[in-house]
Amino acid sequence: MSSQTIHILNGPNLNLLGTRQPEVYGRDTLHDVETLCRRVAAEYDLAILFHQSNHEGEIVEMIHEARTEGLGIVINPAAYTHTSIAIRDALASCEIPIYEVHISNVHRREAFRHHSYVSGVATGVIAGLGIEGYAAAIRVLSHAEKRPNFELNP
Numbered sequence: 628m629s630s631q632t633i634h635i636l637n638g639p640n641l642n643l644l645g646t647r648q649p650e651v652y653g654r655d656t657l658h659d660v661e662t663l664c665r666r667v668a669a670e671y672d673l674a675i676l677f678h679q680s681n682h683e684g685e686i687v688e689m690i691h692e693a694r695t696e697g698l699g700i701v702i703n704p705a706a707y708t709h710t711s712i713a714i715r716d717a718l719a720s721c722e723i724p725i726y727e728v729h730i731s732n733v734h735r736r737e738a739f740r741h742h743s744y745v746s747g748v749a750t751g752v753i754a755g756l757g758i759e760g761y762a763a764a765i766r767v768l769s770h771a772e773k774r775p776n777f778e779l780n781p
């Protein structure tokens with residue numbers, strides 16, 4: 628795997644994007660998200676590994692695959708954001724930057740969405756930008772590559 632690779636990980640129900648609660652998540656599909664990510668990454672000569680799973684353990688294993696190699700992780704843990712200590716612990720073991728992305732603004736939604744187990748181990752958090760949040764995270768990671776101390780001196 629190239630150090631120029633960004634891992635994009637998507638949690639449960641995101642396979643239904645486009646048809647699931649479009650008033651909350653919009654009409655773009657997960658395939659549209661992947662196309663957007665690939666287009667933005669290509670602007671910076673970066674490669675993308677794009678995954679989605681409805682299973683917590685599978686997401687933990689994807690994080691293990693990503694933990695030491697690549698430029699960074701962009702993760703939308705979906706509902707596991709609010710429940711999964713296992714995903715938090717896996718992310719805490721990572722040696723590369725992590726951006727947590729939510730399509731919706733979780734802070735203006737139900738109270739149970741206000742707490743994230745992931746944010747405390749993430750480099751940054753993006754919420755409410757729609758699928759553009761994924762593009763924003765990729766752009767930030769492209770800067771991180773040019774500024775290796777970005778993590779230490781934000």
Ligand code: DQA
Pocket residue numbers: 639640641703704705706707708728729730731732733740
């Ligand atoms: C989400 C927000 C979560 O609260 C929810 O469970 C999701 C999607 C988002 O992208 O806005 O499935 O992560």
